[in-house]
Amino acid sequence: MAIFVSASFVLFTALVPAWTTAGQGLPALTQTAPASTTVTQAAEFTVPASADVGMNIIPNILDPQAVDPQHVCPGYKASNVQQSDAGFTADLQLNGPACNVYGNDIEDLTLLVQFQADDRLHIQIQPRYIGTENRTWFLLPEELVPRPSDGSYAQAALRKLDVTWSNDPSFSIAVKRKDTGDVLFTTEGKSLVFEDQFIEFGSSLPENYNLYGLGEVIHGFRLGNNVTRTLFAADVGDNPDANIYGSHPIYLDTRYFTTDESGELSYAANPTDKGANYTSYTHGVFLRNAHAQEVLLQPSGITWRTLGGIIDLYVYSGPKAEDVTKAYQHSAVGLPAMQQYWTFGYHQCRWGYQNWTELQDVVDNFAKFDIPLETIWTDIDYMKKYRDFDNDPDRYPYDEGAQFLSKLHANGQHYVPIVDSAIYAPNPDNPLDAYAPYDRGLDANAFVLNPDGSVYYGAVWPGYTVFPDWIGAVLNGSGAINWWINELVIWSKLVAFDGIWIDMSEVSSFCVGSCGSGNLTLNPVHPPFDLPGEAGNLVLDYPEGFNLTNSSEASTASSMLYTQTATAAAPSSTTTESYFRTTPTPGARNINWPPYAINNFNGDLGVHAISPNATHHGGYLEYDFHNLFGHQILNATYHGLLAVFEGKRPFIIGRSTFAGSGKWAGHWGGDNASKWSYMFFSIPQALSFSLFGIPMFGVDTCGFNGNTDLELCSRWMQLSAFFPFYRNHNVLSANSQEPYVWEAVASASKTAMHIRYSILPYMYTLFALANKDGDTVMRALAWEFPNEPWLADADRQFMLGGAIMVTPCLTQGASTVNGVFPGVGDGTVWYDWYDFGPVTGVKAGDNVTIDAPLGHIPVYLRGGYVIPTQDPGLTTAASRKNPWGLIVALDKNGNASGQLYLDDGESLVPSETTWVQFSATHGSSLAIIPQGNFVDSNPLGNVTILGVPSAPASVKVNGKQLGSAAWTYSAEKQFLNLSDLSDGGLSSGAWGSKSIITWS
Incomplete structure (x- = not known):
C-alpha cells in the first residue's frame, strides 16, 4: 500500500538525529542517536520526511535544456550483411562522430534478424564486444526472463512478415505484413542511438493509430497519441498516466482497412461509416528489456527510450489480437497459472481488522445476511510491529488463530494474509527485539548489499529493513529463495493460511539510500508519515457523491475549509527552480543519477525505492534489475507455497509484476481511491492485464483510499463480480465498506454474486483454456468483434470469455447506461441474462440506452454459445455440490x-x-x-x-x-x-x- 501525506503531518520526536551524507558513493544518510538514549516503544523514533527526498530531477521530456538525440547523433551504417535460412546478420558502426548525449556511444554493434516462426520476427541489436564486467549492463539474463525460443525458423514461403533495411542516410529497418503490404514497424527517418545508459529507436505509425498495452498504467484502454509511458516500478498509488507497480513492454497495434471493388485494401484513418465493410489486422511488439524505460506516443509515431540493455525486439503478426496474445504467452512469457477453484469466490479484506475476534464478526455478518464469502484477508494489522512471518501476540495470537482458522476451514472458507517485501532488522542493543527470520537470512546471504559489500538497510513499515536478493539468488546462487521458502514453511505451521498476498514489491523503501546503516539501535522506528488514524489523521473526506448542501455539519466544515484556503499564503512566483542534471562520464556509468531523466513519478530513481547502486550478490546492480524485484518475489513465493502445499496450485496475488509474472501469480490493481473514475479505470486496467498474460486480476472494490458511499459501492460490487479476482478492500480508519453495511449494497451484491457463482464453472473453464492455450478471460469488445472500428476505444463494456457481455453503470446518479451490441450488423444475437429475451431493434454501432436502476447491472449472453452453470451457494465448496x-x-x-x-x-x-x-x-x-x-x-x-x-x-x-x-x-x-x-x-x-x- 502507498500512503502519501503532507510533510506538515509528520511527527518529529526528541530523537531526531544529525543527518550526513554517507561516503563511498552511497546515496545514503547516516544517523547518530544520543548515546544515553534508550529506545523504547513509547519513545519511538520517526524517520524524518527529508529522508525520502532525493535530488531535484526534471524529466527530460519536460526539460527545456534537454538535447534531442535525433538532432545530434549520427546513427549507424550496416556492413558485412550475411544472409541465412533464418534471416540475416550485419555489423553496425557509428555513422559519424559520437554524440555521447546521455551516455557513452557504443561504436560497434551487431544486428540479428531471425524469422523464428511464421508469425514471429526477432530483431536484436547489441554491442559487438561485451566483457564479463559489463555483461549485465546490456544482456538480460535468460535465468530471470527467458528468451523466446528460436523455434525451427519459418520457411520464406510461410512467413507472414517481410524485412528490408537501408543505409540511406543511416541504417534503418522496416517490417511489413505480406498480406497487406502495410509497414508495421520502421525506423526510417530516425537515427538509432545506442549508448551504455541510453538507447533510442522508434517507428512511424499511421494516422489515428490504435495502441494498447505498455503497462502498468491508469489510463483508458486505447493509449492515444499524446502519451508518455514510463516503465519503472514505483510504490506511488494509482496515479493516472504515471508509472506505477508493473512493467510490461509490449503493445498491440490494431489497424482497420476498407476494400475497394478491385479487392485492394486501404488504411482507414477515420473509420466512422457504419455501413462500410472493414477488415482489421492486429500485430504486437514486445521489447525484452527490464531497464527503466520511456515510450513516447506522438502523432507521428512511437519512440522507445531505455536506460540500458539492448534492443531485443519481437514482432508478432497476428492478424487477430487473440493470435498475438497467444503467441506472446506461448513464446515469451509463459502461460497463466491455473488457479484453485475456491479463489474465484468472493474475498473480503481491509486495513484495520484489529484481531481474530473482529475477523470472526465479519465472517459471521456475511452469514447473517446470506452474502457469499469465500476468503477473509488480513492486511499488516496482524503482524507484530509490521514484521513478516510474525503475528502480534496480543491481537493475533497463534493459539486463537488456530481456533479461528479451524472453524473457517470447516465451513469451506479460506484465509490469506499480506506479506511485505522487506524484512525487519532488529535492534542489536535490545535482546527483546530479536527477530529470527532476519538472523536466518543473514546466515543465508539472502539480502541486498551496499557497493562496499555491507548489508543495505532501507526503511519500510517496521522500521529499518533489509531486502531479499532475488537477483543474486538466481544468478549467483545466494540463499534468498531457499531462505524465503523456509520462512513460509515455518510460518505455515503456526498460521494455516491458504494463499499469500505480496505487497510493497517495487521494491519500496521510505528513505533514500542505506539509511539504516549504523542506525539499527534506533529500531523499531516509525515511517516518515502518520498512518491513518494516528494523531487525529483520520480519513474524514466526504464520499465523492456526498451532497454538501444536505447537511449543516458538512456546510460548516466546508465553509471552514474554504476560509482556510482563502487565507493561505500564495506561493512566490519570483523564484527560479534549479534542477540536478548529470552528464556522461567517459568509461563509466552514472548509476544513481543517469544523464537521461525518465518521467518517474517520484523523480529521483532512489526516492521511495532502494537505490540504483544497491548491489546484488555477484556484483549485479539494482540499476539493471529494478523492474524485476516484484517479478522474482512472486517466483520465490510460488515455490514457497509448493513446499507448504505439496501438489497444490499456489494462490498468490502480487503488486509489482513484469512480463511473465502471470505464470506464478495474479495481480490486484493497487491503491485506488473510492471515486467513480477508478471504478471505470478498473476495466481498461483489467483488459491490459489480459493482454499481458495475467488474467487473475481484480481491484480494491469500492475503493481503497477515502470513503465510499452506498451508490458507488453498489455499482462497484456488481461490476467486480465479473472480474476474475473479486475482493473488497479499504484503508485504515476509513468508513467500513463491507457489503452488509448498507442494505442496498447487500442486495445489489447478492444479485451480482448469484450470477457470478452460477457461472463459476464457465469462468473456471476459461482459466483452464488460458492455462492450456493462452486464451484471454476478460476481453475487449474490439478483440471479439475485430471488424467494427467504432469499438477501438470501447472500455466501458467488456466480454467475459466469448459468451457474456457486461455493461456496467459507471456514472453517479444515473439510472441508465449507454452500450453497444457488437456484431448485430453481421447477425449476432444477444439475449438478456435476466429474462432470456432477445435484444431487438438494434443496428450496427448503435449506442443504445439501457435501463440500469441502482442494484441492476446489465448482462447479456451472446448467441452461439453454451454456458455451463451450477446452482450457487454461499461458498464455492457448497456450489460444487449443487x-x-x-x-x-x-x-x-x-x-x-x-x-x-x-x-x-x-x-x-x-x-x-x-x-x-x-x-x-x-x-x-x-x-x-x-x-x-x-x-x-x-x-x-x-x-x-x-x-x-x-x-x-x-x-x-x-x-x-x-x-x-x-x-x-x-x-x-x-x-x-x-x-x-x-x-x-x-x-x-x-x-x-x-x-x-x-x-x-
Missing part, C-alpha cells in the same frame, strides 16, 4: 457450442480431468460429449435454450420423452426451459456419458 445447469444461447442459425472443464479444483497436476463439449445444431438438438476420467455425481438440473421461435411438440432426453410438467416454453421471450431431466437418466452424474437433448 446441480448443474446449461444455458444454450442459439445463434441466428440455431447453433451454439461450448465446453466445461472438470477436475478436483486444486491439484497442480490433476490425475483426473474431464472436458465436456456441448454442441447445439439446427435449432433442435443439443449433444453433450464428455471425455476424461474425472467423476462428478451432480445431476443436470436445468437446461434453458434461448432463441427457440416456437413451442416444441415434444422434448426428449436420450430418446425418452419428457412429460409436459418437465418443461415450459415462453412465447414472449422465445426460450425453452427444461427443469426435470430425470426421465432422461441425468438425475445423477450429468457428465458420465454422452447425452443428447432434442426438441421438435
